[in-house]
Amino acid sequence: MSTLEVDNVSLSFGGVNALNAVSVTVEAGGITALIGPNGAGKTSLFNAVSGFYRPQAGRVLFEGRDISALRCPQRAALGIGRTFQNIALFRGMTVLDNVKLGAHVRTRTGLFSALWYLGRARREETQIREQIEREVFDFLEIDHIRRHPVAALPYGLQKRVELARALAMRPRLLLLDEPVAGMNREEKEDMARFILDVKEQWGVTILMVEHDMGMVMDISDQVYVLNFGQVIASGRPETVQANPEVIEAYLGTDDMTTLRRRLRGESEAA
Amino acid sequence: MDWLFLFEVSLAGLGRGGLYALTGVAFVLIYKATRVINLAIGEMLMVGAYLFIGFGAGMALPLWLAVILALLGGALLGFVLERTAIRPLLGENPISVFMVTIGLSSVLVGLVEIIWTANPRSLPDLLPRDPIFIGDAFVAPKTFWSFVIAAGVIAVFLLLFRFWRGGVALRATASDQGAAYAMGINVPAVYSLAWALAGLLAAGAGILLGAISGASSSMGVFGLTVLVVVIVGGLDSVLGALLAGVLIGWVESVAGVYLGGEYEQLFTFSILLVVLLVRPWGLFGTREIERL
Amino acid sequence: MRIGSPKETYAADEALFRTRTQWAWFGVLLAALAGFPFVANLYWLYLVCLVSINVIAVTGLNVLTGYTGQVSLGQAAFMGVGAYTVAWLENHTGSPFPVNLLAGSVVATGVGLIAGLPSLRVKGLYLAIATIAASFILLFIFKNWESVTNGTRGIGIEPPSAFGVALENPDTFYWLVVPVTVVMLLLASNLFRTRIGRAFIAIRDRDISASVLGIDLPRYKLMSFGISAFYAGMAGGLYAYFFGSINPESFPLLMSIFLLAAVIVGGMGSMLGSILGGIFMTLVPELLRYGIDFLGLFMENASAVLSPVRTVVFGLLIVGFLLFEPLGLAEIWRRIRRFFHLWPFRT
Structure with a gap:
């Protein structure tokens, strides 16, 4: 099909x-x-x-x-994941947060749990962090820049982070x-x-x-x-x-x- | 229902609408040329009224000279604000620029209160005082003359906009900045021109408004209603500003007289919310197409 | 100088305070806050209470404006909603104050959600104007819904009491307002460690791309409005208890501009910024008052210019920070900290 x-x-x-x-x-x-x-x-x-x-x-x-x-x-x-022609990274976030945002649709944490960072919030955040490190950062070789703000990265790396963000969605x-x-x-x-x-x-x-x-x-x-x-x-x-x-x-x-x-x-x- | 009374109220509303339209044009001028939403327009208007008081009453100059000086002062204010506070943010996030104009409005209010105190003032008599009748309906002479003057100024302005070199440059910049620049139009000068002209128009509106209802440091609230006017009309539409100005002036007057003064703003802002929900780009504005 | 901070698990790396130094500083801060009432006089305690109330309102506005990119000039009006709710409950039902404060916040949230509805249709600047409209309409209601708000005469509120002690003066009220502020700040900080906070920032930075990546824009914009209004409602309720009386003049548009200025001066999109902005903007008028008192030695009726000078200074702070330090005091703080991290090996 x-x-x-x-x-x-x-x-x-x-x-x-x-x-x-x-x-x-x-x-x-x-x-x-x-x-x-x-x-x-x-x-x-x-x-x-x-x-x-x-x-x-x-x-x-x-x-x-x-x-x-x-x-x-x-x-x-x-x-359906996607990258954009004119790099559409979120400039106010680090590489890690950009990629985590890609996993948004796979997570369910609600407002209440997020505010207290207990239960589902803590579990899900740790879980997607581990997954991203294991599946995405190692694979695309960008683990060394995870705490960098995206705006400061060279063009080629920005493109790679965009791919990472799309992949984080699985x-x-x-x-x-x-x-x-x-x-x-x-x-x-x-x-x-x-x-x-x-x-x-x-x-x-x-x-x-x-x-x-x-x-x-x-x-x-x-x-x-x-x-x-x-x-x-x-x-x-x-x-x-x-x-x-x-x-x-x-x-x-x-x-x-x-x-x-x-x-x-x-x-x-x- | 007393139709004659309604007619009189409507005429008064149209009179006020003329001032909204005039200030609205000043707002649209800045928006079209520089894409800045200028929340300080009401305060620029207020400064115009106080300059007139300063020159006319404070320094006791002849009134015609005081008017001219106040208008030039308004233009200078517009020019200076653009060069010092707006120009450095060129190309920045429009929200930052908007917040800068909020800051500027606060600065202007404070300065006026420091110089002239916060107490309301009346302006030197400027407009003729003979009663005016249209048919049987009485119109307050100040309202009548301010409407006539506002309409005249708008007409002159529209002609300038269409035929004068500077006006053409303004329109060119408004429709495509890059192309205008490439064609040799001095875009930075156009920015200055737009702000100076808007400052002049606002000062004129301020003198007229002050002549009708006196000046006070909270006059700038008038600018909020103007904001409603231009949004209802469409931010980038001069025609929209004119029609919406008259319309809102009329609605306010009718609501104020029949329901009580405190309902005026309730009505205006409710209209605004409805327009924002139903047709955010306004009656005559251009709908922007979003791109990825 | 600080060098690496190794961690063994990713969970540790996701913590709110990631180094032992940060934990230590947080502990020091809490201890200082707990010890402060025993050394400070009433005036200073009064200032801290006022700062705390402002910090809560500023934090809420920062969530909406600084993090989600939706400019609001309605924050003071939402505070008013919280304050009036608390006043009404206090005078009519006599329910305990924690219930009143929560109810005030919840009602403010509801009003905030309604005021946020235009955000579904319009963006950025239109929205700011819609919030001005909402603010005027709310002020109109405060003035004219006599049976609840008592019109322009305003309402008086009895101070709350806990464990038989009336929290009447700053030295007792301190123990209510400061812990609430700390908790509210921690909650907001937590939010930005999770998917919801990231969604807010994504909407601010590139809303359309965020939508394509799976962020439901209407949902998160409204959520941000709701949170912001909740914080405003809490701040307003505390304000009502603290000052003991409210009237429609208590929550003017100027106060919304003041709160927006605090967000800008402190640092948009930064929790530290909310705190610094709240402190700074509350202290500025006090400092100005000293300045004017000093001037009064040399000129007559110097006190008459206090209010306009304050207005000018607020405006200049907004313009100045946007032009010269758009990331606010938080960025200045970070620069200082960076300097000491590397000190003494680099200057």
Whole structure:
């Protein structure tokens, strides 16, 4: 069964069609990449899945269940984790608190218990702390910065903390919005390794938006190409890569040989 | 029901509404150009009234000169506040800037009380006193003339806004700051201009309000009603400020006369709460689209 | 100088006071608070009681404004709700004072939740204005609901009594207000060790992302409003008992601005800030009074300018701290502490 099914979703803002009858199927346990030029509607699709935008038409199914009517927090509670394109960490908190916040939907502590820090509050806080240390910090190699305020961290580490926060939720589906944008080569390689590990060790299904073709071609199982709010191609990475329509849409030119070379070049560079 | 009385009350309300509209325009001017919610607008208005007292009664200057000096003083105040307290917070969290304006309003109230004491004052007679009748209805002459003057000032202001170079720069900055800057508009100067003009308008409203009901250090509360006006109208809409100003002035007058003075503010603030719950961006304001 | 503080369990690392030094200081502080009434005179005890009441109200406002990012100018009015509830219960039912204080807080919480409803539709600044509106409406009710509030004449309240002792003067009232303040501060500190506190901060920093990560915004915003109003209600109830009479003028908008100033001056989003801000802002008027008394030696009716000078100073403190030290006194304190942690190896 597919983990996520976006079924004929249309979304428009004051006459501009951000998504036009888009259908995307994300198979369980795989990495699905969403590519396309800027403004193609990739992040809009993410927002429609997260519940931040309400599509005018179409449905979103998560593990076979129609979640179109659910609000953001309810969708998160079902196990849809996410990172953001323009790092959305909570600047007033430490790394540890940011990551703990990711575990919010897995905990139940009520106000009364929280005020006295007794019973459930004490139990849950200790428990998620241990889990985060064991599962997330060790895995992403950020245990040394747990008490640092996030605002002071370098960009690459901030991206990693964001991934940590998403993982603390123990998601079943992880939406990654440009996980390696703006990173140097070494950081990109680290991040690619983490993503593959998340898929293999944690068994999390991943849907990711990414501009770095090398990374997309290397790690994804399935690729969807979006242009002007429509899916123009989909399939295995190598099929999509060879699709002339994709090359034209993505790079907006018809000099196919140079472009093929550039696509290959990028993938070698990464 | 006494229709003539209702008509008279309504006219008085419109008169007051004119002042709300005038101050509201000053508020919207600052908001549009600098995106600052200026809670000190009522206190800027109060300072205008007291400057007029200072020049007109204290220094016994001719009244026309006192008016001009008070208006210039208001403009200077706006300019100085922006440069010293608002400019350094450019790009900061809007909530901080808002709280700075709360602090400024407190400072202005205190200064006025130190200089002129907290006792209410009356202003030198400025407006004609011959009774005015519209049909059979009597209008207090002060109310009538202040409405006429407010309407005239607003009209001049709207023309300036549309045709004068500075007005165009203001509008350009309001609609897209980055683009305005790229097109060579001196955005910092526009900020100063907006605050100075708003200070001038507020001072004018203060003189008129003081002429009607005297000046006191709690006059700034008028600014809270103006806040209601601009929110009902839509923070970034001049038209909204004008219509909502007149509307709220009318509602207040009618409520005040028929239910008792203490109900005036109850009505205004209840209207505010309803608008915030139903249509937070106001009648004519732009609805902001949230982005992730 | 302090070097590492090794721990064996993560639970220990989650504790409120994480080092033995911190525990020691907390103990010293409690001992000092317990010993203070035996050495201080009535004036100082009066000041400490007043500071405590303000600290409770400031802590509540800090939860809402400093931690959750929702500016409120209604805190004084919510204090009024607590105060009037206590006064009414005291005069009509004669129920014991702890019950009255709790009831006052609960009623204030209810009113706070209603006043917080606009926060579901509007954000930030609109909300501040909605709280101004709520504050005016409450003041109107205080003035006009004669049968309960006795209108502008106000109500008198008998002092509470415990174990047969009337807590009438600061030296006895101290034993009620200071422990309550300590407990209220500990409760609020605990809150920010848990998921609820983190949700508040997340809403302040990035509300939409918080929502996508599973934070139910309406629920937590209202919860924050409720907590803030509960603290205000408690402070208001204590205020009513402490001063023995209240009227609508006791809780003006200016007092809400005073409390907001205390949050800003002390440090938004910091419990230490609530304490420092509450102390500082309560003492400023007292210091000003000394200053004015001193001036009185040289000029006539200097006392007439006391109130306006106070107004100016409050305003300047708000503006000055926002411009030059936005993290407040708490940040200055942290800087001093950091200096001593490394001392004497680095200056």
